[in-house]
Amino acid sequence: DGGITQSPKYLFRKEGQNVTLSCEQNLNHDAMYWYRQDPGQGLRLIYYSQIVNDFQKGDIAEGYSVSREKKESFPLTVTSAQKNPTAFYLCASTTGAYSGNTIYFGEGSWLTVV
Amino acid sequence: AQSVAQPEDQVNVAEGNPLTVKCTYSVSGNPYLFWYVQYPNRGLQFLLKYITGDNLVKGSYGFEAEFNKSQTSFHLKKPSALVSDSALYFCAVRDEGSYIPTFGRGTSLIVHP
Numbered sequence: 001d002g003g004i005t006q007s008p009k010y011l012f013r014k015e016g017q018n019v020t021l022s023c024e025q026n027l028n029h030d031a032m033y034w035y036r037q038d039p040g041q042g043l044r045l046i047y048y049s050q051i052v053n054d055f056q057k058g059d060i061a062e063g064y065s066v067s068r069e070k071k072e073s074f075p076l077t078v079t080s081a082q083k084n085p086t087a088f089y090l091c092a093s094t095t096g097a098y099s100g101n102t103i104y105f106g107e108g109s110w111l112t113v114v
Numbered sequence: 115a116q117s118v119a120q121p122e123d124q125v126n127v128a129e130g131n132p133l134t135v136k137c138t139y140s141v142s143g144n145p146y147l148f149w150y151v152q153y154p155n156r157g158l159q160f161l162l163k164y165i166t167g168d169n170l171v172k173g174s175y176g177f178e179a180e181f182n183k184s185q186t187s188f189h190l191k192k193p194s195a196l197v198s199d200s201a202l203y204f205c206a207v208r209d210e211g212s213y214i215p216t217f218g219r220g221t222s223l224i225v226h227p
Binding site: 004006031033040041042043045048050058090092097099100102103104105106107108110 | 123146148150155156157158159160163165204206208209210211212213214215217218219220
């Protein structure tokens with residue numbers, strides 16, 4: 001089935017540790033996004049990528065990094081510089097640049113600092 | 115600049131009654147409007163969208179939304195609510211030419227048996 005796969009579903013990070021969240025899509029979508037969701041705050045954009053080997057910072061990029069080496073993959077690294085990383089992380093994708101294109105989401109990943 | 119507002123944090127409705135979840139928006143050009151639903155511990159699921167044409171848009175699971183340009187609103191509706199409709203609902207907007215959608219803060223819908 002086509003879709004967006006995020007892994008792992010649950011991840012625990014120790015203080016000072018970098019962790020990477022995986023996002024893979026087999027929808028042949030050009031654009032991919034990472035969002036952070038905190039209770040009562042809706043979705044906040046971390047990074048987005050319109051094409052391979054190109055990405056832009058979103059509203060809350062500090063403490064995060066991404067890469068886009070393949071069209072189908074857009075991993076997110078939460079670095080030790082991110083002081084409050086505990087949240088639900090959502091990956092999304094869409095095809096083309098048309099504003100009416102639907103953005104589809106993965107099932108999300110929970111990151112908890114221990 | 116684009117923005118979207120969901121004025122209600124929570125909406126309560128009895129099963130079988132009609133439901134409305136409100137959304138208002140602001141854009142510079144033509145709006146592209148979306149509704150999503152999120153169940154606990156899950157990603158967002160697309161329900162419906164307005165691009166152009168008929169102001170009444172029909173979507174998944176019996177939901178529909180009415181686009182009102184003069185009131186800059188895009189309210190989500192369903193004629194008869196189900197307990198299983200209880201979830202978090204997000205409205206989103208993309209301005210014409212914008213690559214990035216703006217999401218509302220979400221409205222928690224609770225349908226009581």
